[in-house]
Amino acid sequence: MVNYKSSKASNPYNKLLKTLNVNGKEYQYYDIPALGEKYGRLPYSIRVLLESALRNCDNFSIKEQDVQNIYNWETNQAVEGGIEVPFKPARVILQDLTGVPAVVDIAAMRGAVKELGGDPDKINPICPTDLVIDHSVQVDFVRSSDALQKNQDLEFERNKERFMFLKWGATAFDNMLIVPPGSGIVHQVNLEYLARVVFTGKDKPILYPDTVVGTDSHTTMINGLGVVGWGVGGIEAEAVMLGQSISMLLPQVVGYRLYGTLGQYVTSTDLVLTITKHLRQLGVVGKFVEFYGPGVDALSIADRATISNMCPEYGATVAFFPVDENSLSYLKQTNRPQEQVDVIEAYLKATKQLRSFNAEENESMFSQTVSLDLSTVVSSxxxxxxxxxxxxxxxxxxxxxxxxxxxxxxxxxxxxxxxxxxxxxxxxxxxxxxxxxxxxxxxxxxxxxxxxxxxxxxxxxxxxxxxxxxxxxxxxxxxxxxxxxxxxxxxxxxxxxxxxxxxxxxxxxxxxxxxxxxxxxxxxxxxxxxxxxxxxxxxxxxxxxxxxxxxxxxxxxxxxxxxxxxxxxxxxxxxxxxxxxxxxxxxxxxxxxxxxxxxxxxxxxxxxxxxxxxxIPAMFKEVYAKIESGSQQWQSLNAPAGKLYPWSSESTYIKKPPFFDGMSRELPPARNIKGARVLLNLGDSVTTDHISPAGSIGRTSPAARYLASKGLTPREFNSYGSRRGNDAIMARGTFANIRLVNKFMSKPGPKTIYFPTNEEMDIFDAAQRYIADNTPLIILAGKDYGSGSSRDWAAKGPMLLGIRAVIAESFERIHRSNLVGMGLVPLQFLPGQNPESLGLSGKEHFDIDLPDNLRPGQKIKVTTDSGKSFDVILRFDTEVDLLFYKHGGILNYMVRKMLS
Known part of the structure; x- marks a missing residue:
């Protein structure tokens, strides 16, 4: 019997539910201050994480211990190696380059559910999802009154097929808003229109903080309005869209005190560039930064948003400004209803999440503190x-x-x-x-x-x-x-x-x-x-x-x-x-x-x-009243109708992915890996940029040959980014980085050896030969495998190449999770061991024994045809990891869950 336990299970913290009356209307909320006196010593950003864990606690994906780990942040944030905690955001935001593959996957899930006898209409984003089409327009025409129209015309000409697909998605899916091209950039539309600050539950009037993850690193801009949010990779975003939590290390929080006044000729840009240099020198990678002090009171929300937008440039996860009077005034200025603003204010006051003006925050609430005198900022x-x-x-x-x-x-x-x-x-x-x-x-x-x-x-x-x-x-x-x-x-x-x-x-x-x-x-x-x-x-x-x-x-x-x-x-x-x-x-x-x-x-x-x-508010009202209708070009796009997308075999942009091919309602059988070959033998610090397709399509690459076979000329190849909705292109571009160092080869590049014949060939071509031979593939790697930005195709691509496992000295945290999400097995060498110390050439056949009673973090045995045998650590770190793997990945798990 498969365990499909979800957040519908009874929440042990329901005893903290209270009622709040705002303007004669009653709402429920979780009284998180009632947890105890430690709550008042938590940074505002950590209070948001705590509320999310408490509200979504089901003792399966989010456990009571997770809630306690966040509540005890004062001591736990300093634990060496960090403590992993779950986070379930309130919504997801996408831009079109990264959003297309997410919509493609969910569209394919609908087809899979129908083929397996289920109701495809049930497949929708569970978590509210907004997609803003903003990354396709280029500056081709300038210095003329018709430059805007000409650029938009060319944008539609280049991207018509992608836009038609997204327009179909706008009507086909519930719980998903797609903002047409020409409306603005995702971060500003989020700030001015999409952000809720406080959510009112869909099924019942329960209040909780607005939180968001997005497939753009500058999602952090919304922190300026008091909304905790940051950028993630596509697989994490899809997981959240499908109702799953994501895993993170409990962060340290750097308190950044602002005081003084900006000079008369100084701009917010000068301020943010000053802060960016300061925090990059300080070192805040993986940390939260929370701003406080009298200088914050004088900053407009737009000033704060500029600072928060640059968060990835100084390396922090978030750059948070708690909600205060300026935040509430901004909501009114941007035409949010007064009723909504009243609810936001009442809820945040009740849960001690509203920052007061002239507040002198207790500096002991932060992991460390730094400060900046605004009067010292100069034009920069x-x-x-x-x-x-x-x-x-x-x-x-x-x-x-x-x-x-x-x-x-x-x-x-x-x-x-x-x-x-x-x-x-x-x-x-x-x-x-x-x-x-x-x-x-x-x-x-x-x-x-x-x-x-x-x-x-x-x-x-x-x-x-x-x-x-x-x-x-x-x-x-x-x-x-x-x-x-x-x-x-x-x-x-x-x-x-x-x-x-x-x-x-x-x-x-x-x-x-x-x-x-x-x-x-x-x-x-x-x-x-x-x-x-x-x-x-x-x-x-x-x-x-x-x-x-x-x-x-x-x-x-x-x-x-x-x-x-x-x-x-x-x-x-x-x-x-x-x-x-x-x-x-x-x-x-x-x-x-x-x-x-x-x-x-x-x-x-x-x-x-x-x-x-x-x-003034009237501007925001007029502009955003028609944002979902789009331009005349968008309105005239003849998108397909119906709940199921009519995939075209001729399309080179949008293709039905093979993730559900041959899928059954039942769990797949145990998948021991026998006679595996090593496709790539890699060293330390292989990043997702080395793995995931990016940039222009090389004219002699497997992807170029594929497009040429479809009748396209090099001028029409476009980029990998524009073709992220076509797995045939993306699989061919996986590991196609010209700087990839494969130990099998004498020089960098996207080549490897097909060992049955000892031929040197493109990585994709070798993988196809192995697939035809029914030979499973693995990767050997050193330390920090998958570091860098989180990219969904860095896990999807290897899966499509037939890779079943990666054995590395260590993994970047999110990429490890992504591998599990695509059904791959992350295995870690024991401390002090690596391929060289174990005498592995990478030319061996490998057997990996995966017993039926898998447990998170257990040791399993790997043997080779040369007689070598060694233990590795199974990097399924949680029971949820195991559940996803048994189903062949998170997407397959969600299909079966919907069918059940």
Whole structure:
């Protein structure tokens, strides 16, 4: 008999249920302060984790001991090695690149349930799920009134098939909202519209905190509104969508005290770049950061959201601002109903989760504390290759010139002295221009971070207005763009009268989505590219985004700087980054008067006055009233009808995955691994970037050959990211990284040996040969296997290659969980052992004995045909892991659970 026990089991903490009356309506909630006096000493973010564990406790997936482990955070957070605890978020948020495979899997689950005689209509996300289509639009057209429409037209042309599939999902699934393209970036839509802050239960009026995980690392932006949330990989997101909890280590919490006041010419961007550098130097990877102190009171929610958005750049899991009066005011400003705001306030007060203004938090509640005097923050940028390399604007010229000659690295390009004066001439629109090192080629006010913040967006508009009045211009060859985070931004920019000035400087609205910051910056003029490449110039991109890693923004901008929207415009006007704004003018007025940046820069007080006047609830009401209907293009998309998706065998974007092929209602038989071959023999620190398909599709790769067989030309290959809904492409791209080091091979690359014939071939081709031979496959690896970002295809891909187990010295925590979720067996060498110490060449046949009575963490035996035998640790760490594995993975488990 299969145990399908779930959260429907009786909760031992139901005795803590109380009733709350708000405006004559009664709600229930769990009185978590009643657990005891330790509750009042917990950081606010830990109180949220505690409430989730307590409310969802079923003594199976979440046990009473888990609740106690979180409640005793003061002592448990310091335990060496950490204590693992479950977390069940209230909702999931997806963007389209990472969301498509999740929707594909759930659509396939429906088909599997129907084939097995069940009701496919029952397959829906159990946890509320929102998907925002925002990662497909590119900056192909700029500096024209029709740039927005042209870019959106091209977006639909490139992504029509994916969009049709998602539009089908919007009507086919319950409990899932899909926000059409052209609406804004996922993080800002989440902040302005989707976030609940406090949930009212679906089945009964029970109140609980809004929490979220998302398939984008910058999901953390919502922490600025007092919602605990962070980014996860696709498999974790799918698990939560299907009602499962995810596992995490009980985090340490760094208290970050803010005090003082920001200067009149300082922006929230300057503040976040300062904090990013500070926390990266401190070291907060895997920790929570919680902000407190009098300085927090003065920060708007948009300011806080900017800080929280950059959380992945300083490495923390969350950057949390507890809900306070500013949070409640923001909810009203963004047109949340007063009734909802009243419920939020009453519930958070009742459970001691509402932070008071002027509160002096007890610093002993944190693992450690640091502080920042806001008055010390100065105008800043970050770069040229990392978001945590902050540079004050006053030192920018010197810093950039030093970077040119520094040895190649994060702060160096390794140019020789004789190359510093190199200049290049080129023709653009019939006129000749000259550029050198430091020339600005791309200047983008992007949607990633700063367009969540009216203060810097309006500030940029006001600066543009002053610049135009002073006769300043931006050279036409500089690719300028404005991609707002939501339609609200355009609304208040128009209402305040700054749009004409922005357009005059070339900053026309070009799209609503994640554009330049993720490399969707589009092409540059061929003459400019030739000038840069033939003269080996270090040219620059300046953007108001959150990431500037090498090669990310554009191949021809070797240096990229994160900056406030105001500074994006300033550097665009200057045309170069090697400028000292204090000493060097931006230009001259018609009467010959020099114009310096300080002459056109608006003060913080001036910006706040305009913001107060023009950012009003009516805007949010009007914009979000029609967000689900989408543009005319979206409305005219002829998506399939019905609850089951009509898969097309001809599609190269959307394909029915094989995860449920041959599945039965009964559990599969025990799966001992006999005569396995090693597909790859890997070393330490193999990351998910090495495993999971990413980037462009190499023209000689197995994926390219597959697409060519479908009649596509290299120009039509697109990227692995755009084809994440097609397992045939993704399986062929698994382990396709050109830097993968396989010990079987003499040089890095996606090759291995097919041992029956000793042929060298592509990894995918070798795997297919083994599959045809009915030979199971394993991987040998060193320490920290699967480190880096959590990626679903880093587990799905190996499963499709026929890999049954991974034997490693150690695993990255989330990737281990993902392997289990796809039915693979993670096995760990005993301490001090590895393939070399055991004398394994990797050419042996391996037998892995998996007894019927598997237990978490037990030792099992591995033997080889060479006579070697050794024990390994079975890294099924929980009973839930075992349950998923017995079913062949979490997706198969959920299908059988629905059938039962």
């Amino acid at each position: 940028v970050s770069g040229p290759k990392r978001p945590n390399d902050r540079v004050s604007v006053s030192e920018m010229k010197t810093d950039f010139l030093n970077c040119l000659t520094n040895k190649v690295g994060f702060k160096g390009f390794g140019l020789s002295e004789d190359k510093l004066a190199t200049k290049a001439k080129f023709m653009f629109n019939g006129k000749q221009y000259t550029i050198g090192h430091g020339a600005v080629i791309i200047a983008a006010i992007t949607s990633c971070t700063n367009t969540s913040n009216p203060s810097v967006m309006l500030g940029a508009g006001m600066l543009a207005k002053n610049a135009v009045a002073a006769g300043l211009t931006v050279e036409p060859y500089i690719k300028t763009s404005l991609s707002p985070g939501s339609g609200v931004v355009t609304y208040y920019l128009k209402s305040s009268g700054v749009i004409p000035a922005l357009e005059k400087l070339g900053f026309d609205v070009v799209g609503y989505g994640c554009m330049t910051c993720i490399g969707n910056s589009g092409g540059l003029d061929e003459n400019i590219v030739n000038a840069i490449e033939s003269n080996d110039l270090v040219c620059c991109g300046v953007l108001s985004g959150n990431r500037n890693f090498e090669g990310r923004i554009h191949p021809n901008t070797r240096a990229n700087y994160l900056a406030s929207p105001l500074l994006v415009i300033a550097y665009a006007i200057a045309g170069r980054v090697d400028i000292d704004f204090e000493k060097e003018p931006l230009g001259k007025k018609s009467d010959g008067t020099l114009v310096f940046l300080r002459d056109i820069w608006p003060t913080r007080a001036e910006i706040q006055e305009v913001e107060k006047q023009f950012v």
